[in-house]
Amino acid sequence: MTYSEENYIKVIYHLSLVSPKGINTNAIAGMIESKASSVTDMVKKLAEKELVDYQKYQGVTLTQKGLHAAKMIVRKHRLWEVFLVEKLDFTWDEVHALAEELEHIKSEKLINRLDEFLGFPKEDPHGDPIPDRYGQMIKVEKQLLSEVGLNKKVMCLGVKDSSPSFLQYLDKHQISLGSEIEIINKEAFDMSLTILMNGKEILISNKIAGNLFVKVI
Template identity: 75%
Template sequence: MTYSEENYLKAIYHLSLSQKQGVSTNAIAALVESKASSVTDMIKKLAEKELVIYQKYQGVGLTDKGLMAAKMIVRKHRLWEVFLVEKLDFAWDEVHDVAEELEHIKSEKLINKLDAFLGFPTEDPHGDPIPDKNGNIVKVEKQLLSEFEIGQTGICVGVKDSSSSFLQYLDKQQIALGSKIKIIAKESFDMSLTIEVEKKQIIISNKIASNLFAKIVL
């Protein structure tokens, strides 16, 4: 596969995680930043390689072969992110663009050795699951912080928005994976939250809370 074909497969994979039906070509075009006509041409190429199924008005879906290929691309991306953070001291907001380049390395042997070298991690620095060499994914029970009730406490286990600006904001607020967060109050007007984290209370917007995943601590 070409780099472009791999990027399309990964885009369809990510979009399909939040959709029960087929992924629309418009959604793919928005994610890969391309014209709808170019997306249609690429979908035809991927269909010829038996990587996707496309039915007009029903969207695009991955075949079993396409799903495994997409998971392996995601696997490489997230393993490289772990390597960059844990071994080369990159910040978690710096690794995405570098991993975008490294994910296209073809050597399966290299990736499997990288996985072993890192101790077979199951999550990347942003809390996203890493598929193993067979495509299996360890699922973590989590929910958005915005869905928590007053008085509940959670452990931050991931972010929905992995943009540099959002991650840098979290760094300023001393919110990271593993941080214990308690809901102190919730404003009915705008659903902003007063939370306790690192022994201090801060107010975060509903937008921030809707981009933080946490696991409830009983």
């Protein structure tokens, strides 16, 4: 599998988690920052290699083989992220771009040794589950902070958007994985929240709350 093929498989995997039907050409092109025609070309090649099922105009779905390949790429990506944050002291907004490169290093032995070195982590620094060598991963029962009711206490589990600007926002407000938050008020007009964290009240917008995964505690 080439670098480029791996990127396509990974993007198709991420899209199929959101919408489980056939993934359409334009959606892939948007994620990979290429053009629809390029996607058609690549998808044909992936279909020949039996990594995806593809019918003209009907979008693609991953085959079993493609799904497993995708999970192994995600596994590498997330294990490298853990390494970068825990061992090399990178912040959680810096690691994504680096992991995009490291995920293409081809060695099962390397990634299994890395997994062991890191103590077989189950989640990456953004709270996303890490597939094990067989592709199995935990299912985190999480919901968006924007969906939680008033006066509930929650624990921060992860992010939906993992763009550097959002992660830096969280850092600035000292919100990290494990942070405990209580919802004090919800403004009807703009759905902004007043939350209590570490004894301090903070106002956060609906957009922020809509990108933060939490679990009621």
